[in-house]
Amino acid sequence: MAAVRTIELLQQTSLTTLVQRDIERRILSGDLAPGSKLVEADIAAALGVSRAPVREAFRALGQAGLLRTEKNRGVFVRQVSLEEANEIYEVRAALEGMIGRLAARRIRPEQLEKIRAVVKKMHVVSRSLDAAAYFPLNVEFHELLAQASGNRALIANYRRVVNELDLCRRETLARNAENIPLSTRDHEAIVNAVAKGDEKLAERLLHEHVIESRERLHRALAKPARAA
Amino acid sequence: MAAVRTIELLQQTSLTTLVQRDIERRILSGDLAPGSKLVEADIAAALGVSRAPVREAFRALGQAGLLRTEKNRGVFVRQVSLEEANEIYEVRAALEGMIGRLAARRIRPEQLEKIRAVVKKMHVVSRSLDAAAYFPLNVEFHELLAQASGNRALIANYRRVVNELDLCRRETLARNAENIPLSTRDHEAIVNAVAKGDEKLAERLLHEHVIESRERLHRALAKPARAA
DNA sequence: TTTTGGTATATTGTCGACAATCTACAAGCA
DNA sequence: TGCTTGTAGATTGTCGACAATATACCAAAA
Incomplete structure (x- = not known):
């Protein structure tokens, strides 16, 4: 039965998809910083493919909101301004509230x-x-919750929004590690509300949790970056 | 000043973008029916370009949720099942409520x-x-409202969701033309709530309006297609 | 008749090449 | 010195060609 998985993998995996996933991973991990320019030829050479799959991956990631394309000038990792981040957080709060309810x-x-x-x-x-250890757990927590909502359109939209926020959110936790215990308490309350089947409460708690995240981002950006 | 516009247009417009817009238009207008296969070479020939821009446009539209790609088999206009449409409508209701509030x-x-x-x-x-005349007005109404929300992330997500719904929504109005007067009354109530600045009411009315749309879709699909 | 196997055709995946455009830098001029 | 202009190099945009894969069709065997 593992063979079926392998076949499916080969059927779905084109070079474009592979390149796309690699670039996405590097952006979300912070390896490629917002504003960086991505040169087609360099990436193609690094991955041992031609430019065509790279260009196709760029198009997909542009639509996904992770890259910005300027004709004849190149593609850049998207920079999310504070103002934009605010707006995205507002959308995320609505989606996350819905996730809690469902x-x-x-x-x-x-x-x-x-x-x-x-x-x-x-x-x-x-x-x-330890912010570096906490971050992926936080992502997984929200991802699992989203999956539990059982609404595929919601999950897809949620992921896109979270990806966009990750473009600037990485800074937050590293600079405000002291918030981790508070955040953890939030998560426990949320799980309990979900476990009880209390839709209203889960919706409210998750909504508030996101709004608090937004405020943490503000405080983090007001602070100077921690010494390296 | 018109020259500035022209320059900007040339700076931003690549063949890929042009192809992408053309295909998107043809999908949303119903010219390309859900499930149709799109052959790269055919589209390239029809538009007088090579396959590369077409392939890039495919990637972007795939990410946008309008096309589905099967490796080595081709790309197809996405088919939205009734179940999926339900889920998408649920997301749209949440976004539209937020639009009303803002x-x-x-x-x-x-x-x-x-x-x-x-x-x-x-x-x-x-x-x-006249459903054919009503449809674009309905789209414009909701689009203008979305713009009035002033939240760019919300607008972008809203548009994507509406596009996905358009894949199956076109059927609805044509088969249920008798709903048009009801829908029009909804719209007037919504505008009045927004004009009064009544956030709660606008949110609720828009949310309900979307849920009603969903039910109209169900009734439309239960009916046979009207005679041509 | 149905099924299997093989072949021809059509379509997609990937690549390298060339043209168009931008960027950086140096030379010339005020 | 400071500004403009022109050239060289780098990068992107587009294209056509070839390889890999899937599909359609037909023939042969059960």
Whole structure:
């Protein structure tokens, strides 16, 4: 049965897809900083492919909001201004509230269990204030919750919005590590509301959680970057 | 000053962009039916360009949710199942509610005036039950409202969701022309709420309006297609 | 008749080449 | 010195060609 997976993989995986995933990963990991210019030939050479798949990947990532294309000048990792980030956070709050409501309505036991496991890990990490370890757990928590909503259109839109925010959000946690324990407490309250099936509460808590994130971003950007 | 516009146009317009816009238009107008296969060489020949720009446009439209790509088999206009349409409508309702709230808060007089003009036109058309004439007005009404929200991220997400729904929504109005007067009444109530700056009411009315649209879709699909 | 196998054709995936455009820098002029 | 102009190099935009894959068709066997 693993063979079926392999076949599907080969059927779906073109060079373009591979390149696209690689660039997306590098952007979201912060490896490619916002504003950086991406040179087609360089990326093509680095990955050992021609420019065509790279250009196609650029088009997809442009539509996804991760890249900005200027004709005859090149493509750049998108820079999200503070003002834009505010607007995106507002959208995310609405989507996340919806996720809370739907997840509370139809989360399945095994999904709940997985989320609780993540929260438990966060609890451990939160004591060390290790932002680098906390960040992926935070992403996973929200991702699992989104999946529990059971609405594919919602999940897709949520992911896109989160990706855009990741363009500037990475800074936040590193600069405000002291917020981690607060955030962890939020997550526990959210899981409990979802577990109880309290749609209204889950919706409100998640909405507020996002708005708090937005305020954390503001405070982080007001601060100077921490010394390296 | 017109020259500046022309220069900007040339700076931003690549063949890929042109092809992308053309295909998108043909999909949304119903010219290319959901499920249709798009052959690269055919489109390239029809537009007098090579396959490269067509392929890039495909990638972008795939990411936008209008096309589905199967490796080595081709690209197809996305088919939205009834179940998926339900989920998308649910997301749209949330976004549209947010649009109502924000528009009520910060719509500007000239924007309100434009929307009232559209509603007036709808009122005229609605007597003739002419779905073909009503459809674009309906799209414009919601588009103007979205713009009045002043949140660019919200506008972008809204447009994407509406585009996806247009893949199946076109059927609805044509088959249920008798709903046009009801829909027109909705629109007037919405404009009044926005004009009064009643955020809660505008949010609720728009949310309900979308949910009603969803139910209209269900009734339309239960009906047989009208005779041609 | 149905199914299997193979071949021809059509279509997509990838590549390298060339043209168009931009950028950086140096030479010339005020 | 400071500004303009022109040239060289680098980068992107577009194209046509070839390879890889899928599809349609036909023949042969069960």
